[in-house]
Amino acid sequence: MVPTTVSTALADRPVAGTVCLEAGAGTGNTTAGLLAAGADRVYALTDDPEHARLVADRFADAGDRLATVEADLRECPLADDSVELITAHALCNLLEPVALEAVAAELTRVAAPGAHLLVDDYAPPPEDAAVGRLFAVENAAASLATGRPALTFYPSSVLRAAFSAHGWTVDRELTLLDPVPWTASHIEAHAEAVRSAAASLSPTSREALLAELEGVLDDIEPESVGEMYGLAMRY
Template sequence: MRERWSVPETVAAALSDRPVDGRVCLEAGAGHGNATAGLLDAGAASVYAVTDDSDHADAVRERCGDATDRLAVLEADLRQTPIADDSVELVTAHALCNVLSPAALDAVAAELTRVAAPGAHLVVDDYAPLPEGAAVRDLFAVENAAVELADGRPALSFYPASTLRSVFEGHGWRFDRERTLLDPVPWTERHLAAHAAVATEAAGRLSPELGRPLGRRADRLVEAIGSESAGRMYSVAMRLPDGA
């Protein structure tokens, strides 16, 4: 009897037209293992769940531990993964690209292409740029400012679907389809509190003159917004040519 995992509706919808059953799969940027759970639930022969965050790696192991015979959780930089060339038949990147800078995005796309077998499928799910007037844009701007000042890179980059498509096409992938997963996106109090926590942590590593106003601004925005539904989450599916 196949094990069952809780799979978000967005993940199930993104994978519903992909040939997962019996395939060697990769979740790039495993997070809490949403796509890993979806791939295992859909019958993947094996899944590599790759993350550079040890807490996320532990969360995936705990969540999908019943599938140890089909799951390998790898703690690695997605720009240099310990996976052989041409060995993965289906790659997912679920809510990954929005945390990658443009330079990192291209490097990750190159690495995902390296490990993908000829004819492999790719599913990239992410968030479109937020519309003008969305209150959450202000919170994300504060988060980006604090992280960029602390680390020299933005925390978030919201790419249009056409941009992600172009990046992967530059590495030889061919466009298959695009679909909407959420419209609008529900940004809950929990989501916004997590983003504020990132902002305040980064602000705490700055001088008080810079950091304190950013931290206070993030906290005030979370309190004022509460929750909001805004923007769109999309799914782009692509494929490598056979014999590539």
């Protein structure tokens, strides 16, 4: 099944017959959309071994139309000028600014002249959004554990500028979700990310973070808030 956000983002792009890269494949939802739209070959790239296995299993019948690649996007193993359409669906919010710049450079390197790039992501949530408190705790836990935040929500103007600096021209922006539904499963996934990061910390820091997390979870409920936007660019 292809999520509506993915099918909407792909609808006005020439996918059929192209070589595509799903940058940050996750569970392969955009790969599903690309294959369904007739892509000749899809490289589903992720740095998560579990996601790589999941995508390979999910599309086992795709044959040589799919190559699952386990690699860091900052060092993409694909050749220069080798990809005609690139998707980055809900990827950039996982990249801190330094990593965003490195990924933008690598996506540009592998893009063929005239390539299309789709960048779909979440705008910064409103200041009064309850999920914002959860994201703040997640960022605190990740920063203590790894020295990097887990989430960075960029306005569309920032991502426009980041890719324009590498020669991309934005030819379309649309709203994919408004508001964004943050469900109970989303809340639990972000809470689990806090617990996972906290597990590597000292007992004092771990206990403080988990206490803060429980306080947030006591107050938070599923809510629909914020926006997901879709940028389409040409190289």
